[in-house]
Amino acid sequence: MNRRAEFNQFVTKENLHKFWWREFQLCGDRHLAWDLVQEACVKLWLSDGPMAMPYMYCILRTVFLDHVRKRKRRPEKLVAEIADDDRFYGGADIEIDDEVRDAFRKLPERSQIALNLKYHEGWKTAQIAEALELRPNQVSRLMYSALEKIRKELASKPAQLRKSEE
Structure with missing residues (x-):
């Protein structure tokens, strides 16, 4: 199976909703959550990593933390x-x-x-x-x-x- 088919099979509507829900729980903003999921999907596509849930959750966490750092809303x-x-x-x-x-x-x-x-x-x-x-x-x-x-x-x-x- 080529990378595109593997990606399309992994990024289903059901999985996207799971990813969105995780990001929504972190940020509390549904629109931002979708933006973060899209960014994570792009990173997954560009990476050589496996199309697996644990790997995607690592990417999602990293994308969220990057967003928090970029906003510079600390301290x-x-x-x-x-x-x-x-x-x-x-x-x-x-x-x-x-x-x-x-x-x-x-x-x-x-x-x-x-x-x-x-x-x-x-x-x-x-x-x-x-x-x-x-x-x-x-x-x-x-x-x-x-x-x-x-x-x-x-x-x-x-x-x-x-x-x-x-």
Whole structure:
């Protein structure tokens, strides 16, 4: 079987949907997911690699990570977007939101990104680990320590308010 026939047999409508679903889970944008799948299919066609699912999933992961890196939404731009995005905080107009927002802004950039991707974008720990180029257990520790810092910051707020009233 020649390469073209092998490629056409591999890239079926069913497989394309599987590829799209994987990319959609990573990026959350259906149009971007199709663009990434198309780019991955081109890379598969140009490569000498096998027409196999594991190889294609490696290409898909690489294409997604390349996209994240190219957008350069790490750290400064993404952090600025997160800190000003009211959807992250639920959009409620209560005082605690300002306190949470301030506590969030005091976190290191990677912690802010990890928390945003987990709780705002709905990413899984493994996906965050890939995007931040960390191991999943490092991401878990990073998020745990970030949440602890926010809790401590919020716990200290009432004490500070009481001191300022006296």
